[in-house]
Amino acid sequence: MNRRKDRKNTSKNSKAKPRAAEPAHTVGSGTTDTTTQTAGPDPYAATSRETTEGRVYTVTGGDWDGMLDDWRHDERIVVNMGPQHPSTHGVLRLVLELEGEVVTQARSVIGYLHTGIEKNCEYRTWTQGVTFVTRADYLSPLFNEAAYCLATEKLLGITAPRRAQVIRVLLMELNRIGSHLVAIATGGMELGALTGMTAGFREREEVLHLLEFLTGLRMNHAFIRPGGVAQDLPDGSDAKIRDFLTVMDSRLPDYDKLLTGQPIWKNRLRNVAYLPLDGCLQLGVTGPILRSAGLEWDLRKVQPYCGYEEYDFEVPTSTDGDAYARYVLRVEEIHQSLKIIEQCLGKLEPGRVMVDDPKIAWPAQLTIGSDGMGNSLEHVRKIMGQSMEALIHHFKLVTEGFAVPPGQVYFPVESPRGELGCHLVSDGGTRPMRVHMRDPSFVNLQSMPAMSEGGLVADVIAAVASIDPVMGGVDR
Amino acid sequence: MTNMTTTSGNKGHDGNDKDKGLAPGRTSSAELSSAEEAEHEARGGVVAGRARRGMFGVQGWGDTSGYGGLVLPAYVPPPAQRPYGDGFDELTDELLAAMQERDVPAAAIQQTTVDRGEITYYVHRDHLVALCRTLRDDPALRFEMCSSVSGVDYGTDVPQRLHVTYHLTSMTYRRRIRLEVAVDVDDAHVPSVVEVYPTADWHERETWDMFGVVFDGHPALTRILMPDDWDGFPQRKDYPLGGIPVEYKGAEIPPPDQRRAYS
Numbered sequence: 046m047n048r049r050k051d052r053k054n055t056s057k058n059s060k061a062k063p064r065a066a067e068p069a070h071t072v073g074s075g076t077t078d079t080t081t082q083t084a085g086p087d088p089y090a091a092t093s094r095e096t097t098e099g100r101v102y103t104v105t106g107g108d109w110d111g112m113l114d115d116w117r118h119d120e121r122i123v124v125n126m127g128p129q130h131p132s133t134h135g136v137l138r139l140v141l142e143l144e145g146e147v148v149t150q151a152r153s154v155i156g157y158l159h160t161g162i163e164k165n166c167e168y169r170t171w172t173q174g175v176t177f178v179t180r181a182d183y184l185s186p187l188f189n190e191a192a193y194c195l196a197t198e199k200l201l202g203i204t205a206p207r208r209a210q211v212i213r214v215l216l217m218e219l220n221r222i223g224s225h226l227v228a229i230a231t232g233g234m235e236l237g238a239l240t241g242m243t244a245g246f247r248e249r250e251e252v253l254h255l256l257e258f259l260t261g262l263r264m265n266h267a268f269i270r271p272g273g274v275a276q277d278l279p280d281g282s283d284a285k286i287r288d289f290l291t292v293m294d295s296r297l298p299d300y301d302k303l304l305t306g307q308p309i310w311k312n313r314l315r316n317v318a319y320l321p322l323d324g325c326l327q328l329g330v331t332g333p334i335l336r337s338a339g340l341e342w343d344l345r346k347v348q349p350y351c352g353y354e355e356y357d358f359e360v361p362t363s364t365d366g367d368a369y370a371r372y373v374l375r376v377e378e379i380h381q382s383l384k385i386i387e388q389c390l391g392k393l394e395p396g397r398v399m400v401d402d403p404k405i406a407w408p409a410q411l412t413i414g415s416d417g418m419g420n421s422l423e424h425v426r427k428i429m430g431q432s433m434e435a436l437i438h439h440f441k442l443v444t445e446g447f448a449v450p451p452g453q454v455y456f457p458v459e460s461p462r463g464e465l466g467c468h469l470v471s472d473g474g475t476r477p478m479r480v481h482m483r484d485p486s487f488v489n490l491q492s493m494p495a496m497s498e499g500g501l502v503a504d505v506i507a508a509v510a511s512i513d514p515v516m517g518g519v520d521r
Numbered sequence: 522m523t524n525m526t527t528t529s530g531n532k533g534h535d536g537n538d539k540d541k542g543l544a545p546g547r548t549s550s551a552e553l554s555s556a557e558e559a560e561h562e563a564r565g566g567v568v569a570g571r572a573r574r575g576m577f578g579v580q581g582w583g584d585t586s587g588y589g590g591l592v593l594p595a596y597v598p599p600p601a602q603r604p605y606g607d608g609f610d611e612l613t614d615e616l617l618a619a620m621q622e623r624d625v626p627a628a629a630i631q632q633t634t635v636d637r638g639e640i641t642y643y644v645h646r647d648h649l650v651a652l653c654r655t656l657r658d659d660p661a662l663r664f665e666m667c668s669s670v671s672g673v674d675y676g677t678d679v680p681q682r683l684h685v686t687y688h689l690t691s692m693t694y695r696r697r698i699r700l701e702v703a704v705d706v707d708d709a710h711v712p713s714v715v716e717v718y719p720t721a722d723w724h725e726r727e728t729w730d731m732f733g734v735v736f737d738g739h740p741a742l743t744r745i746l747m748p749d750d751w752d753g754f755p756q757r758k759d760y761p762l763g764g765i766p767v768e769y770k771g772a773e774i775p776p777p778d779q780r781r782a783y784s
Binding site: 155156159161163164165167168169199200202326327328329330340342347348451452453454455457464466468470472473478479481483487488490491520521 | 593595596598636637638639641665666667668669671673674675676686688692695697699718719720722723731744745746747748755756762777778780
């Protein structure tokens with residue numbers, strides 16, 4: 046009571062002071078005499094008067110309740126977030142209907158990154174298709190390539206050699222680590238944990254450096270090809286990968302120190318963006334979100350491909366179904382991926398990395414020449430100088446490509462975000478009839494309203510970050 | 522070298538024979554007799570491909586390869602013969618029993634195809650929703666999740682060229698099936714399965730956006746990837762890819778969709 050009295054006095058005193066000292070909340074100018082309000086029950090409540098321009102409020106105290114009561118229920122606020130917004134995880138547009146700070150309806154608008162990848166694939170050979178699909182979900186390019194190539198191989202009825210399979214697993218798990226690190230980093234940035242971002246991107250840089258060493262490119266590798274992989278791993282890969290494992294093992298505990306046990310991080314994520322198991326199934330949600338709701342559904346375990354059944358790893362789950370559980374699962378999946386990579390090193394035995402079928406396999410091995418990566422000089426010498434047939438064969442395979450028997454397949458793999466399916470239709474030609482990527486980001490993003498409606502507007506950001514949509518995959 | 526396409530084609534068909542369990546003596550699905558083809562037509566005509574003429578796609582000028590008269594008929598997915606294998610027999614039996622229980626006519630499934638270890642049920646659109654509900658709810662089937670809904674356009678000269686494919690997943694039994702609905706481009710209407718599988722919402726919007734298939738009963742069938750005022754359906758085969766010719770060192774390189782296609 047004393048405090049109120051003091052403030053009343055201040056208010057009265059301020060009357061005597063020049064205008065500049067008046068409370069900053071005054072709306073309108075030269076409005077009312079605040080002293081006339083002191084007799085009322087709440088001397089700090091807003092007063093108002095009608096003017097020719099409309100209703101003018103004067104707010105004198107720190108209490109906005111009276112003013113908000115007038116607005117509430119007859120005024121909804123529709124907030125447009127994005128498509129260019131630092132917290133929407135890419136060119137995603139959110140349309141939020143708010144009542145105060147509570148989201149009553151949320152919708153997402155997509156399509157800002159539609160690049161026609163699926164249509165473009167129909168005008169290229171099956172091998173060239175890899176270059177397109179790798180650009181769909183740009184944070185997990187190797188998974189796009191793997192899904193596409195495994196589907197193509199299923200159509201062709203071939204299996205990549207064992208060494209190629211191990212290399213694929215190795216690259217995919219490296220990629221999974223990189224993708225999860227970006228999920229944690231950008232999620233942290235969007236929630237204000239900027240150190241989370243710098244740490245996440247620092248470790249991701251390690252992944253990209255290693256991928257660049259192994260495949261030649263940091264992103265959009267086009268390294269996995271129908272029938273195997275583009276080329277063998279370079280000399281010294283083993284040591285580089287082991288160095289990477291050591292670095293990651295030493296740095297991953299930092300995430301637990303920085304984020305996992307941190308009270309602000311927990312408060313922002315715990316019980317936020319809750320989606321139970323039945324909701325996940327109805328919305329077709331897969332990946333860490335589904336596993337955070339308690340279902341141990343990981344295609345590497347339930348429907349193994351690329352020899353995943355030989356690897357010893359766990360599928361972490363949680364029953365909390367909230368954004369925090371998804372964060373914890375992603376960190377744990379990074380640990381599991383490191384475990385798989387280590388096992389890959391033990392399984393890498395010398396051998397072919399492309400099927401032994403000259404009708405499908407690229408005829409030339411790639412090597413580094415004086416002008417960069419290209420067909421090996423030996424091969425060029427042979428086709429240009431010795432064997433006309435080899436030249437014709439090379440030309441045919443490069444320009445026309447190989448024919449794929451008619452039919453259709455759907456091949457799902459477990460990408461960092463969930464079930465990444467590739468639906469391929471062939472009509473028997475050297476170009477696909479239809480390429481469809483069932484991208485987990487696209488499907489999972491549908492759960493954004495279910496996660497955020499009824500919550501606070503700040504939690505929408507946490508929800509989107511925990512879904513981790515990659516717009517390249519959503520829009521394709 | 523010159524008969525590369527045909528060899529790979531035959532290889533593929535041979536491979537198919539093992540998987541599909543074609544009738545003995547039949548080497549290729551493309552060799553369906555005219556009576557069989559007529560039967561196909563009567564049942565909804567599941568044609569999945571275009572017929573090809575010549576070998577190198579040469580049109581409008583002389584073909585010197587000697588293969589100009591080569592005709593490859595359109596691919597028709599062959600109906601599977603029992604036993605299907607891979608546990609698909611039990612699955613189909615369960616499905617037929619469940620359909621009978623729920624008064625879904627057996628004729629709802631026009632054709633069953635088993636190819637490369639995947640089963641496809643070609644479904645009549647009138648019974649699609651009831652069939653999906655059966656697949657989801659029946660305790661012996663339990664296809665809880667709809668993985669994907671997408672369209673396929675089989676080309677302008679193909680009857681019922683627009684197909685909508687549904688990839689359903691049973692997490693309980695760890696099985697996957699494909700439903701396929703074929704419609705004419707003039708009557709591209711398919712009932713929406715959103716009430717059974719809410720996840721189909723965006724998938725169906727995308728299929729509408731890209732192929733112009735109208736999903737009747739969809740809560741808000743609007744374009745999703747293209748702008749709202751876009752004209753045409755980009756992933757139809759008669760929609761151009763776009764692009765302009767590029768000049769490089771004096772030669773003009775046509776845009777990808779106008780380049781020579783080999784098959």
